[in-house]
Amino acid sequence: MLSAESAAVVRATLPAVAGALDEITTRFYGAMFRDRPELLDGMFNRGNQASGAQRRALAGSIAGFATALLDEPDIRPDALLARIAHRHAAVGVTEDQYTIVHKYLFGAIAEVLGDAVTPEVAAAWDEVYWLMAGALIAQEARLYQDAGVEAGRAWRQWTVVERRPETPDAVSFLLRPADDEPSLPARAGQYVSVRVRMPDGVHQLRQYSLSSAPGDDLRRITVKRVTGEVGAPDGEVSNLLHERVCAGDELTLSAPFGDIALDDPADATAPLVLVSAGIGCTPMAGMLAHLTAIGSTRPVLVLHADRSPAEHALRAETRELVEQLPQARAVFWYQQPGLQEPDAQAGLMDLDGIELPEEATVYLCGPLPFMRNVRGRLLTAGIPARNIRYEVFGPDLWLPGTAA
Numbered sequence: 423m424l425s426a427e428s429a430a431v432v433r434a435t436l437p438a439v440a441g442a443l444d445e446i447t448t449r450f451y452g453a454m455f456r457d458r459p460e461l462l463d464g465m466f467n468r469g470n471q472a473s474g475a476q477r478r479a480l481a482g483s484i485a486g487f488a489t490a491l492l493d494e495p496d497i498r499p500d501a502l503l504a505r506i507a508h509r510h511a512a513v514g515v516t517e518d519q520y521t522i523v524h525k526y527l528f529g530a531i532a533e534v535l536g537d538a539v540t541p542e543v544a545a546a547w548d549e550v551y552w553l554m555a556g557a558l559i560a561q562e563a564r565l566y567q568d569a570g571v572e573a574g575r576a577w578r579q580w581t582v583v584e585r586r587p588e589t590p591d592a593v594s595f596l597l598r599p600a601d602d603e604p605s606l607p608a609r610a611g612q613y614v615s616v617r618v619r620m621p622d623g624v625h626q627l628r629q630y631s632l633s634s635a636p637g638d639d640l641r642r643i644t645v646k647r648v649t650g651e652v653g654a655p656d657g658e659v660s661n662l663l664h665e666r667v668c669a670g671d672e673l674t675l676s677a678p679f680g681d682i683a684l685d686d687p688a689d690a691t692a693p694l695v696l697v698s699a700g701i702g703c704t705p706m707a708g709m710l711a712h713l714t715a716i717g718s719t720r721p722v723l724v725l726h727a728d729r730s731p732a733e734h735a736l737r738a739e740t741r742e743l744v745e746q747l748p749q750a751r752a753v754f755w756y757q758q759p760g761l762q763e764p765d766a767q768a769g770l771m772d773l774d775g776i777e778l779p780e781e782a783t784v785y786l787c788g789p790l791p792f793m794r795n796v797r798g799r800l801l802t803a804g805i806p807a808r809n810i811r812y813e814v815f816g817p818d819l820w821l822p823g824t825a826a
């Protein structure tokens with residue numbers, strides 16, 4: 423796929439480009455948002471901009487893609503891009519915007535690397551960019567088509583039919599299409615973007631996993647209120663949803679997207695292990711509800727860690743769902759155990775002594791350090807890496823090459 427000439431140039435310049443990617447992406451976003459402020463209104467997440475997480479995810483993905491192309495020049499590493507394509511579809515990226523990103527990204531590369539960017543170097547990296555963009559555009563077109571929406575226009579109004587506090591910090595919103603028209607079914611494990619207008623007039627999007635069975639017209643999301651740590655501000659959208667959104671209100675939601683979804687034809691028999699911590703329980707609750715709804719007989723092991731039973735969102739519901747599945751069991755760990763869960767383990771999740779089914783498919787969701795740790799333990803326990811799938815509740819900073 424990558425021409426031999428370009429491959430040689432990319433190989434020679436990859437260390438310099440990779441080393442400068444942080445500065446390049448900082449300048450890229452700075453210039454792009456200065457000239458195109460509308461992209462920060464209703465598309466990019468300004469919390470991720472402020473924390474630098476989005477910049478690092480973009481840089482990591484470009485370096486990862488270029489490295490994969492060099493390792494196997496004849497294969498376009500499309501699989502690396504599925505997560506990005508789903509996220510792009512959920513925020514409404516369109517084909518024409520790739521030209522805008524290209525202009526500012528390559529402007530920033532030229533600024534940072536100066537004379538080192540000869541026409542040959544620029545052409546070789548151009549090829550990498552358009553291979554990546556081409557693959558993303560194609561995947562995104564398919565996703566929009568499958569969702570039955572026009573590119574970039576996956577938005578629909580939903581009415582909050584119920585608002586239910588789950589814990590002091592987590593609240594669920596049960597939603598129905600405001601126009602009462604049917605909605606396309608989602609897949610268990612997928613998420614939607616919620617689009618809200620902030621008090622300063624700027625629109626912001628955030629993703630929330632579907633925490634109920636995704637098959638019918640009612641959808642549920644469960645939102646944890648984010649409190650700023652060490653001087654950082656509180657999370658803006660989660661707090662707005664907590665403070666302002668009540669039953670009867672409308673929310674703007676995207677169609678459902680997300681590549682980490684349960685592949686579960688009704689007769690699937692492979693064992694499942696659902697591992698989560700904190701608010702990472704939401705996609706697992708959606709998967710469990712789906713398995714129950716289809717009368718699954720798969721062996722399912724649910725492992726969850728939290729600070730305390732009182733802070734464990736959807737705890738009672740998870741227990742009930744597990745009881746309804748003939749071959750499911752759950753183990754919970756709490757740093758501060760309480761009387762509500764007499765059988766729970768004390769402390770952090772510890773997989774020693776947990777019998778993991780062979781050839782299980784594992785779904786993992788929680789903070790990155792938790793997922794790194796658990797994935798390491800799963801690999802040691804003999805679960806093949808290909809069977810471990812993870813969802814990150816933020817820009818993915820756990821890309822190939824950086825995985826622990």
Ligand SMILES: Cc1cc2nc3c(=O)[nH]c(=O)nc-3n(C[C@H](O)[C@H](O)[C@H](O)COP(=O)(O)OP(=O)(O)OC[C@H]3O[C@@H](n4cnc5c(N)ncnc54)[C@H](O)[C@@H]3O)c2cc1C
Nearest residue numbers: 469472629630631645646650654657658659660704815816
């Ligand atoms: C696929 C996916 C599924 C998700 N599912 C769920 C779910 O089911 N439930 C759920 O609760 N969440 C979920 N999330 C997370 C959710 O999308 C939001 O990220 C979360 O609600 C926080 O958004 P916020 O607007 O409240 O915080 P933001 O305002 O975006 O802030 C996020 C963090 O950045 C920090 N920050 C903001 N500004 C600055 C600054 N200037 N300097 C330093 N730090 C700063 C904040 O302190 C905070 O820690 C999911 C995310 C993804 C990607």
Ligand code: HEM
Nearest residue numbers: 465466467470476479480483509513519520523555817818
């Ligand atoms: C080849 C070009 C591109 C690459 C390599 C790229 C890469 C990425 C990556 C790695 C993420 C984070 C995904 C995740 O981990 O969840 C992301 C998210 C995103 N991208 Fe792109 N992208 C490209 C083009 C574009 C274009 C053209 C736009 C539209 C202007 C765009 C807008 C976004 C937005 C809005 C997000 C979500 C950001 C957030 O919520 O913080 N991207 N992209």
